[in-house]
Amino acid sequence: xxxxxxxxxxxxxxxxxxxxxxxxxxxxxxxxxxxxxxxxxxxxxxxxxxxxxxxxxxxxxxxxxxxxxxxxxxxxxxxxxxxxxxxxxxxxxxxxxxxxxxxxxxxxxxxxxxxxxxxxxxxxxxxxxxxxxxxxxxxxxxxxxxxxxxxxxxxxxxxxxxxxxxxxxxxxxxxxxxxxxxxxxxxxxxxxxxxxxxxxxxxxxxxxxxxxxxxxxxxxxxxxxxxxxxxxxxxxxxxxxxxxxxxxxxxxxxxxxxxxxxxxxxxxxxxxxxxxxxxxxxxxxxxxxxxxxxxxxxxxxxxxxxxxxxxxxxxxxxxxxxxxxxxxxxxxxxxxxxxxxxxxxxxxxxxxxxxxxxxxxxxxxxxxxxxxxxxxxxxxxxxxxxxxxxxxxxxxxxxxxxxxxxxxxxxxxxxxxxxxxxxxxxxx
RNA sequence: GGUGGGGUUCCCGAGUGGUCAAAGGGAUCAGACUGUAAAUCUGACGGCUCAGCCUUCGGAGGUUCAAAUCCUCCCCCCACCA
Numbered sequence: 001x002x003x004x005x006x007x008x009x010x011x012x013x014x015x016x017x018x019x020x021x022x023x024x025x026x027x028x029x030x031x032x033x034x035x036x037x038x039x040x041x042x043x044x045x046x047x048x049x050x051x052x053x054x055x056x057x058x059x060x061x062x063x064x065x066x067x068x069x070x071x072x073x074x075x076x077x078x079x080x081x082x083x084x085x086x087x088x089x090x091x092x093x094x095x096x097x098x099x100x101x102x103x104x105x106x107x108x109x110x111x112x113x114x115x116x117x118x119x120x121x122x123x124x125x126x127x128x129x130x131x132x133x134x135x136x137x138x139x140x141x142x143x144x145x146x147x148x149x150x151x152x153x154x155x156x157x158x159x160x161x162x163x164x165x166x167x168x169x170x171x172x173x174x175x176x177x178x179x180x181x182x183x184x185x186x187x188x189x190x191x192x193x194x195x196x197x198x199x200x201x202x203x204x205x206x207x208x209x210x211x212x213x214x215x216x217x218x219x220x221x222x223x224x225x226x227x228x229x230x231x232x233x234x235x236x237x238x239x240x241x242x243x244x245x246x247x248x249x250x251x252x253x254x255x256x257x258x259x260x261x262x263x264x265x266x267x268x269x270x271x272x273x274x275x276x277x278x279x280x281x282x283x284x285x286x287x288x289x290x291x292x293x294x295x296x297x298x299x300x301x302x303x304x305x306x307x308x309x310x311x312x313x314x315x316x317x318x319x320x321x322x323x324x325x326x327x328x329x330x331x332x333x334x335x336x337x338x339x340x341x342x343x344x345x346x347x348x349x350x351x352x353x354x355x356x357x358x359x360x361x362x363x364x365x366x367x368x369x370x371x372x373x374x375x376x377x378x379x380x381x382x383x384x385x386x387x388x389x390x391x392x393x394x395x396x397x398x399x400x401x402x403x404x405x406x407x408x409x410x411x412x413x414x415x416x417x418x419x420x421x422x423x424x425x426x427x428x
Numbered sequence: 429g430g431u432g433g434g435g436u437u438c439c440c441g442a443g444u445g446g447u448c449a450a451a452g453g454g455a456u457c458a459g460a461c462u463g464u465a466a467a468u469c470u471g472a473c474g475g476c477u478c479a480g481c482c483u484u485c486g487g488a489g490g491u492u493c494a495a496a497u498c499c500u501c502c503c504c505c506c507a508c509c510a
Contacts, residue, residue, distance in 0.1 A: 225465095225466080226466080252464080255464060255465095256464065256465075257465080258465060258466065259463090259465050259466065260465090260466080261465095262465095284463095285463060285465095286463055287463095288463080288465080289463050289464075289465080292463095292464085292465080316464080319464085320464050321464090376474085376475065376476090377475080377476070378473095378474080378475060378476070378478085379457085379473090381476095381478080382457080382458075382472060382473075383457080383458065383472095385458090385472085386457085386458040386459060386471070386472065387458070387459060388457080388458040388459070389458095399478090417457090417458090418457070418458060418459095419458095419464065420464060
């Protein structure tokens with residue numbers, strides 16, 4: 001089965017150029033393909049996961065993926081300040097971020113032996129000179145055409161307007177494609193559906209300057225069933241970096257997926273066979289929850305490794321109760337089968353305290369605040385007043401409740417805010 | 429550069445001297461119901477030494493017993509014109 005069919009079947013394809021020629025190109029070549037990533041943060045987040053998984057599928061089919069970090073574009077930023085993502089950042093910062101990004105990507109892609117590349121467009125963009133750029137590249141672009149691009153049209157009509165810098169991103173990205181084409185033999189660019197205009201512009205530029213046929217694929221914008229952009233939560237982005245977003249939280253993120261999203265997410269974010277995934281559509285109620293556990297397990301495994309996935313599963317079980325994974329449910333998954341009951345290690349966020357400093361001395365709401373379960377004392381107070389604060393699964397009765405000796409069993413205190421947020425206090 | 433319109437609590441958006449910690453909606457959080465889902469209902473939603481107090485309405489000053497609301501200067505945004 002060709003990559004293209006696989007990607008199509010799993011829901012990756014929004015649009016593509018030259019359908020037949022591309023299919024042909026991919027079957028007869030070890031193709032090099034690229035996707036651009038933003039280096040403004042030291043970590044990628046779930047929003048980029050579709051792109052990453054697509055690259056992984058490419059690699060699995062013997063093609064060579066390139067992850068292009070936009071270090072050059074990051075150096076420009078965007079003065080309109082409308083898009084948070086385009087902040088000006090320093091070279092050092094970009095280097096730092098690149099390290100983090102490479103680290104994360106290496107969980108999904110094999111960078112050894114030239115099997116995948118991580119490049120930075122600063123390599124060529126910072127060398128550009130304005131006049132030659134205008135003469136050699138700018139001449140190929142028609143402003144008339146550019147402003148017809150969906151991404152620009154919206155901005156042209158909106159009050160926010162469009163800065164010249166943003167307007168130029170299309171040229172720069174097309175230039176990237178051209179560079180990758182001539183230096184790395186890369187003639188396939190992929191990206192989110194908002195990149196369509198930029199990708200097509202690149203294809204044109206490649207044809208005009210290198211005389212080569214290039215291709216493009218865009219992915220759909222993944223939204224949750226409730227219409228929210230994938231990977232955005234109340235807390236902000238769902239990071240792939242374990243430091244910023246623990247494997248346990250990551251696991252929880254997937255378990256909390258909407259019913260209607262489970263099948264789609266399994267297809268996009270795991271490597272489980274599609275025949276198995278289709279079975280999920282028959283499930284409902286508690287059984288569907290088990291499928292969510294598999295989704296969470298697999299997704300966590302891919303991103304953080306099997307050990308962490310297992311820990312997260314166990315932590316989840318000890319928090320929310322046992323779960324039985326039947327052998328027939330998504331058999332391709334390596335999730336341990338059988339009944340999982342509360343036991344074993346947990347990987348719930350924890351903080352250490354000196355027992356003598358706490359017991360009988362501190363208010364419980366203070367602990368909620370200090371462990372970041374609540375963002376202010378008023379917040380903690382509210383939580384208690386509304387009955388959402390728990391210590392070792394006992395509801396906290398009043399805002400002036402102290403930590404008691406009886407709370408400190410086994411030198412641990414389990415704090416809970418609402419139904420899903422836990423924090424463990426470890427007493428020394 | 430000119431003219432006009434704006435900058436309000438996470439977002440949108442009311443408010444034009446006291447009754448304003450500031451309507452309404454969204455988002456979010458908690459409770460109930462559930463399946464760690466969705467929908468629905470209820471409540472909360474600046475901070476604190478919490479039935480009281482303190483700090484907020486682009487920034488800095490000023491008028492007033494009293495300012496988000498009036499005045500001055502500054503910063504920023506938008507539209508049209510050049």
